[in-house]
Amino acid sequence: MAKKKDTNYISIKESRAILKNNMRQMRYYEKRKRRKLPESEYTSVMRDENNIIELDGLETCFFTDNGTVMSVNGVSFDIPKNKIVGVVGESGCGKSVTSFSIMQLVQAPQGQVTGGQIRFNADELGYDEEGRKRAYDIAKMPTEEMYKIRGKDITMIFQEPMTSLNPVFTIGFQLDEVSFLHTPGISKEDAKKKSLEMLDKVGISIPERVYKSYPHELSGGMRQRVMIAMALAGNPKLIIADEPTTALDVTIQAQILELLKELQKEQGCSIMLITHDLGVIAEMADEVVVMYAGRVIEKGTAQDIFHRPLHPYTIGLQKSKPLITSSSQEPLYSIPGQVPNPINLPDRCYFWNRCPQCGPKCMNRYPSETKISDTHYVSCYLHEEGGESKCQSKKSKSSSKKKN
Ligand SMILES: Nc1ncnc2c1ncn2[C@@H]1O[C@H](COP(=O)(O)OP(=O)(O)O)[C@@H](O)[C@H]1O
Ligand code: SF4
Ligand SMILES: [Mg+2]
Numbered sequence: 001m002a003k004k005k006d007t008n009y010i011s012i013k014e015s016r017a018i019l020k021n022n023m024r025q026m027r028y029y030e031k032r033k034r035r036k037l038p039e040s041e042y043t044s045v046m047r048d049e050n051n052i053i054e055l056d057g058l059e060t061c062f063f064t065d066n067g068t069v070m071s072v073n074g075v076s077f078d079i080p081k082n083k084i085v086g087v088v089g090e091s092g093c094g095k096s097v098t099s100f101s102i103m104q105l106v107q108a109p110q111g112q113v114t115g116g117q118i119r120f121n122a123d124e125l126g127y128d129e130e131g132r133k134r135a136y137d138i139a140k141m142p143t144e145e146m147y148k149i150r151g152k153d154i155t156m157i158f159q160e161p162m163t164s165l166n167p168v169f170t171i172g173f174q175l176d177e178v179s180f181l182h183t184p185g186i187s188k189e190d191a192k193k194k195s196l197e198m199l200d201k202v203g204i205s206i207p208e209r210v211y212k213s214y215p216h217e218l219s220g221g222m223r224q225r226v227m228i229a230m231a232l233a234g235n236p237k238l239i240i241a242d243e244p245t246t247a248l249d250v251t252i253q254a255q256i257l258e259l260l261k262e263l264q265k266e267q268g269c270s271i272m273l274i275t276h277d278l279g280v281i282a283e284m285a286d287e288v289v290v291m292y293a294g295r296v297i298e299k300g301t302a303q304d305i306f307h308r309p310l311h312p313y314t315i316g317l318q319k320s321k322p323l324i325t326s327s328s329q330e331p332l333y334s335i336p337g338q339v340p341n342p343i344n345l346p347d348r349c350y351f352w353n354r355c356p357q358c359g360p361k362c363m364n365r366y367p368s369e370t371k372i373s374d375t376h377y378v379s380c381y382l383h384e385e386g387g388e389s390k391c392q393s394k395k396s397k398s399s400s401k402k403k404n
Pocket of ligand 2: 311380
């Protein structure tokens with residue numbers, strides 16, 4: 001009856017079909033992860049050996065009772081060596097799921113990487129016969145093998161340190177554990193020495209006291225410093241920082257970001273910095289990836305994104321950033337509307353219902369990625385090769401006859 005008109009309504013028959021499909025898919029992907037594979041099955045070659053990570057068409061889904069949630073839908077971008085890449089987008093656009101996919105920490109069995117490649121530049125693999133740098137493909141790597149790089153070569157700093165630190169062990173115990181894990185055979189004294197050094201490095205003034213403390217005895221900023229010390233302990237090549245300062249107050253936020261930047265330079269590693277805050281990106285990132293509803297809609301250098309934003313969503317994000325210098329009394333701009341339902345994504349630009357420049361052409365297929373310069377890419381009909389320069393209705397009358 002009335003329920004049938006509701007687009008979210010799922011009949012018992014549909015619900016059973018979803019459950020059956022979910023079970024089949026989850027079993028398949030879980031089995032695949034446990035298989036013993038020859039190395040050739042989960043290794044690949046880097047497109048550019050100056051990158052530490054190359055994501056290529058990454059797809060990550062969640063098999064839920066309501067259907068398959070496409071959280072990450074064909075995401076491609078590179079993280080160059082010794083660079084900070086900022087990933088920005090509003091809540092729910094797939095930033096964290098992208099980072100969990102890189103770490104193989106997607107909540108299984110519902111969450112699974114279902115497609116694409118995550119190429120990790122691993123020095124120990126060397127070069128192939130054609131002189132190309134070999135890489136691990138994390139998307140296909142068995143869980144057992146992933147232990148070799150997770151926590152050592154790739155580490156993660158989470159938003160809320162209290163959820164990552166174990167409340168029943170001292171900071172010292174938890175820091176020493178990292179050394180025991182990554183440096184087999186290290187003595188207790190040496191592990192403690194290293195832990196104290198790390199605490200000192202992240203700006204903790206009395207390392208001995210913090211070493212003996214429990215997480216609840218420290219402030220939020222101190223806990224986040226401890227998390228950074230843990231992340232750096234194994235000399236990682238890539239640190240993924242998922243909203244590392246969102247839970248902290250503004251002054252501490254600035255200190256932690258400054259510390260991260262300093263340590264990145266000192267250690268020569270790369271950082272994937274996830275945030276919804278464009279201000280943080282402007283301060284920190286060398287390159288920027290803008291995500292919307294599980295896709296990359298624009299990417300480029302910080303210069304490209306901040307001085308020449310092209311996608312209407314990126315422009316909207318910039319307009320909604322508060323400016324201390326603004327003298328206007330007008331309320332802050334906010335992008336109207338909502339993100340589409342990730343279960344039934346439309347076969348057209350996902351931003352169409354919120355875009356001030358949407359035109360008839362935008363109702364066709366999803367726009368392809370257009371190269372604007374060697375560093376700048378955008379997915380929008382306004383900038384597509386041969387596309388209408390401004391796809392407003394009046395301009396597109398003659399050229400938008402093509403319909404799928
Ligand atoms: N465990 C889960 N089960 C179902 N859906 C999930 C789960 N985790 C994340 N998602 C969905 O994946 C999408 C991306 O989430 P996330 O990556 O956490 O967003 P954010 O960009 O805020 O970090 C969201 O639509 C979210 O609802
Ligand atoms: S493709 Fe069309 S709807 Fe999508 S962002 Fe560009 S102009 Fe807007
Ligand atoms: Mg998140």
